[in-house]
Amino acid sequence: MPAAAQWTGKPSVKGSTESIRMALLTASLIGLQFTWGVEMTYCTPYLLELGLTKSKISLVWIAGPLSGLIMQPIVGVIADRSKSRWGRRRPFMVGGTIAVSACLLVLGWTREIVKVFLTEETVREATIALAVLSIYGIDFAINAVQASCRGLIVDTLPIPKQQMGSSWASRMVAVGHLIGYGAGAMDLGKVFGPMLGDSQFKQLTAVAAITLCLTVGITSWATTERVLISDGKDEEGEIGAIDMLKTILKTATNLPTGIAAICFVQFWAWIGWFPFLFYSTTWVGEIYLRYDAPAEAKASGDLTGQVGRIGSLSLIAFSVITFLMSVMLPWFVKSPEEEAPGFTPRPPASIASFVIEVEKYKPSLLTMWTISHCIFAGSMIMAPFVTSLRSATIIVAVCGISWAISCWAPFTFLGVEINRLSGTSNHSYGQIGRSSMELESPVQLHLNHIEESHSSGGAGSGIYLGIMNLYTTLPQFVGTFISWTVFSILEPGKSPELAKEAHPDEHHSTDGPNGIAVCLFIGALSAGVAAVATRRLKRIQGY
Template structure:
């Protein structure tokens, strides 16, 4: 927060209980995750069906990391200084949602829109591909603005003691969005809605995603009241523009403390592996189905994108369920870093003390669990080129849910440990954090304690900077993953997809004997996950976890 800024009003959330208020505050993330899932599940097979080659599709997915690098920092800077009477975040949430919804509908109806202006067959095909790619870039840039604003709204609204609970509720809403998104993709929506929302599964899903996003963003925007910024004050940071902010982050990233640098290094290698999984696993499962298990009538279907999307979504439903269950269960089974901290002594009730102490001996550390998660992911993905059945493909995708649950949890926990060490090296801050967690159950209103926030200002500033840098180490690997995918697709499948393209191509191969290009990308991702596992073990030596 800019020093000397002047505000009016108090941030608050509607609702009679804390759980209800937290749910309303983070409900927007359900629609966001739903939209991301529709894009990642259906856009690759849709573009393949239109006739785009896999190597070119890999370049299309540069939209994700580009929009993440550009939109979130810039929108964050602009929103920070907004003096709108509606608050700093909600206007960007609502405006971005309108844009995302428009681009979603444009993506679903690209063919119809193009045919309104073009009639020649080849020109229609090329214009349809171009408009579809344009729509995907529009969705990614707009939704990153919405996402950054939604996350910022949680931070702005909650006082520091309740930030931890806000983050956990945000994670739950993301998990719910994934389950709902993949569930909708796995169901034949045509049997539910008929042709009311379109005549294909893809059209119906884009329409449902747009409606869901508008509904959830609307609920959060209606339920939350923000403080209004009156004056930015005279702090010198007020003069920093977006490029200066990006330059500051870059300089800080080049001079990271040793522990945080080691965590970011692990994250970098891990995300080279996760990138092809998140963007191509649905298509890969669908292609395995079409190659080895699909009956003739499915291969001849007019809605082959819908067929592939439903099959792939079914596999990712299993992945999402395992992720959700593991995110709830594993924290009870894994020793947290604070339990290894000097001076920490668990004090269970006397009646069960001996049992608890005995169980504690066998609980693995979080660092061990994080290392194991890399190994599970690597072991699953290294089998991808050898899979020849839908059942096997679904099993190894589902197994990755264990790894994803830990990967969404462990790095931020260790980052919090490091930030805490840097800001309060001599205090037992985790005991303090535990007491605050207990206080979250109190029925107090959700509003910022201004004096408390200011007293912890340096710590909060460091947290934001280092979390931004962590995001860079999550985004940059996507460029590396895109380059790897482009190389693999260019070599192994230079023509159109043999499974999905409807028109012949001179370079296209229809034999199922050759390697599946996406499976090779997943295999390379497994090797990268192996490097992440080694880097995680190195983290133990650096900081003695």
């Protein structure tokens, strides 16, 4: 029987109130989501403007799932065994942030960098190649940061606080989206002048790099991790590359029932989310250029900036709704431990009868997750029939409800499952619920003084988070194949709305279905499967 892991210190977060501590713990997700937003909002129109076809761009976006498939599980395994005095997650957060920032700046100044080394005749092809390489660098490095940020939350919080931590993470993701899309909708040239570059895209990449460094720095400064002394496997020696892959494969093929069910839902949900996250901005911009834009707008020299700004306006609405839902819904939704056998809420006596009555009508988090899939499917199924910027904006905005829950529910369930498996307190699920309520009333449980018996510290949190990310990234390969097929059939040449030069294969017409809209429609069908799979989770684990 392997020896138990040995630790020193206790996890803690700076701050005078629980809200401040939660905000500091999850602040890194603001910069992380800002960076994802810049990439997803601007890189597709940027590559279209450089001259790539949509079908080729769909292959470029294999970078996302490929990097997630490789980086998150590997970083999770390595971090789980890390004995750094700075903790298991923060060194990877900081190192990955430096790499992401460097790649962002290279992406923004691709043309200038290429012109230093090459002649005018070869600049175009080299510019495209360096831009694609920079995108791959960003995706690989940012996945290391994301794995560490999520792992830090699971490691730091006790079981009763996992849902709160996930809901705060969802809020910070929404804030990152909101700031990113707000910046994208502004004319940054008027704000910063030439200081951060001479185009909207350059300035956004610079702002994203600064924001990511700042927010990751805040979380790293505010959080203290437990330090691993021994993981009980030291006698096996340092883990090699082959052993690491064997560990990941063995864990992935022998997942506990609850975690496997959560991962199955993620798989189908993300076939739908992939085209939305990567192409929705371009879709909204193309709808605008196709149906609503005046002639002078179509003749604009900065089509990338124009499409980015128009698309960002719709995604601002999406982000506002996401943020509002992530703040309000946790108050009206039962957490998993509230549904556990033996759980009894203990509100103050003065409002006890009211609170207990309200509790009867609160939907479960699982029910809300199911509803969120249905909302997303219902919205995306309308995409091929949209013929105005207003309708496109409404559809995108409504998806903010689904995104808020999708950033919250799976990580809540996974965090609970990981901590149940770790057995840190040797309590049953229902006993954990009762124990946590006794701590919270009358004595509040603080993040800067977590009792050892209730600390999550899940020794395998990194690998389980990494494996769930496999089920988030594998469907992106499916989504990439779907989008490549659709674009190859419907729009084999450059985007007729965005391309500045003619292409032999281009149909030159904006008549007929928009390729991105068809991809969104297919994603809606996948979201319907995810809704059915979510209900299956209730039968499996009894949430």
